[in-house]
């Protein structure tokens with residue numbers, strides 16, 4: 001078992017190391033835009049790009065995704081908020097290659113999602129932790145290192161990731177012996193453990209109470225700050241979106257709005273929720289959400 | 299593995315608490331009362347209808363008087379039942395894995411399994427004895443046939459019981475079918491495999507006894523014993539045989555339940 005912080009012998013895929021630029025307070029490079037001038041092929045390596053992506057389900061009137069255009073630069077934290085049924089999960093599933101769009105194109109750093117998945121570039125964090133109940137915490141986190149072993153990855157030390165998430169004492173416990181918040185943290189550790197270039201997180205804190213939520217969100221933030229994967233995050237919580245993200249887009253009826261920049265400095269300490277800047281951004285997002293709820297055709 | 303059961307993850311306390319549960323009156327009283335009522339009705343019937351049922355005293359006397367014979371016959375029946383159920387369980391599990399992977403195989407095999415399940419054993423018995431002779435083989439095969447369907451259905455349900463969200467995690471990693479089967483579906487099916495065993499193992503004892511009754515030329519086993527004693531109107535002996543059969547089934551079920559409880563607790567399926 002090659003579980004170490006050392007890089008494996010295998011070459012990383014074209015496009016370089018998974019996480020370039022651990023720079024100061026903001027990710028370098030261009031910001032995400034909802035309607036990109038499609039990046040030059042030379043830059044495609046550094047963007048997640050959706051263009052004209054449409055997904056319909058049989059017997060459902062409005063499409064779950066309606067000609068979605070989006071470009072997210074490598075290394076940024078991008079959040080989608082919106083009401084239930086807006087198409088947020090479908091968007092993530094399309095990015096993960098778990099669902100095929102009916103029209104449009106998806107590229108993850110120049111690769112189609114299926115290829116990104118084959119190369120283990122995608123970390124998937126579903127709404128429920130989806131841990132294997134018969135595996136200890138540590139063995140759950142090791143799972144991604146044990147499957148699809150032909151894909152080169154540069155695994156992190158699972159024990160270190162767990163320790164960073166405050167789970168250093170629970171390595172040998174079974175999931176049934178953990179609280180909901182701890183289980184969700186294990187799911188996050190599992191996604192970080194194989195250092196994927198992209199993390200796709202679908203309301204990962206949806207089942208947690210408010211206090212636990214904030215705490216786990218800040219732990220995620222610290223881990224992200226250290227590892228700097230590209231994150232596409234879905235949440236119902238406006239506050240969470242503001243705390244975590246570089247940019248937030250509102251989704252309603254399968255359409256994605258122009259993203260809002262979250263110009264809060266990083267790193268963002270616990271307690272940032274009490275600042276005026278935070279409240280201003282929260283108000284702006286709430287206004288956008290109201291527009292999404294009242295979209296034409298409602 | 300056996301070690302990890304006992305020196306496992308802090309389960310001592312709950313299992314201790316549960317162990318004391320067994321001593322509580324509330325646990326034991328209801329089944330005891332139910333048994334008592336049945337035996338009482340039995341005794342009333344037996345004293346009024348001497349040719350229908352033997353009295354409990356007579357069954358008891360015949361049981362103790364012929365314990366050696368009954369146990370030997372029971373052993374012979376087990377020697378058909380256990381290989382039969384082992385074969386059917388193993389084949390069912392393998393087939394379920396195949397069917398889980400291939401719709402085509404499911405469509406091909408499932409109707410066949412249903413047909414086998416509904417065909418009367420009495421009709422197959424002569425053919426089987428013709429092919430397999432008068433020894434244990436035809437009874438083992440008949441037991442396997444009787445137990446096959448519930449084993450297959452449970453194994454299939456088990457493989458399909460994996461958490462769909464966990465399945466997504468495997469898919470997102472491009473885990474192979476084999477990896478998904480081995481690391482997710484098979485372990486997830488453990489509770490179903492035990493549930494199947496709980497149904498199928500006692501069924502195999504009854505199945506083997508029935509096989510002995512319907513197959514020609516049987517000379518040992520509880521099925522033969524019960525049939526002969528009934529034919530000779532030795533109702534006490536016949537019922538002593540039936541009781542022995544039931545006790546064998548009960549003991550096997552209890553064994554499975556104990557192992558199941560341990561393993562599911564140890565593997566985190568139960569708290």
Ligand SMILES: Nc1ncnc2c1ncn2[C@@H]1O[C@H](COP(=O)(O)OP(=O)(O)O)[C@@H](O)[C@H]1O
Nearest residue numbers: 057058060064083084085086087088089090091
């Ligand atoms: N597997 C599916 N089959 C049919 N309809 C679906 C399926 N998945 C999602 N939908 C529909 O697509 C729309 C968007 O769903 P979803 O992406 O789950 O929304 P969200 O995650 O924003 O709540 C909803 O109207 C939902 O009913």
Ligand SMILES: [Mg+2]
Nearest residue numbers: 088089090202
């Ligand atoms: Mg959703």
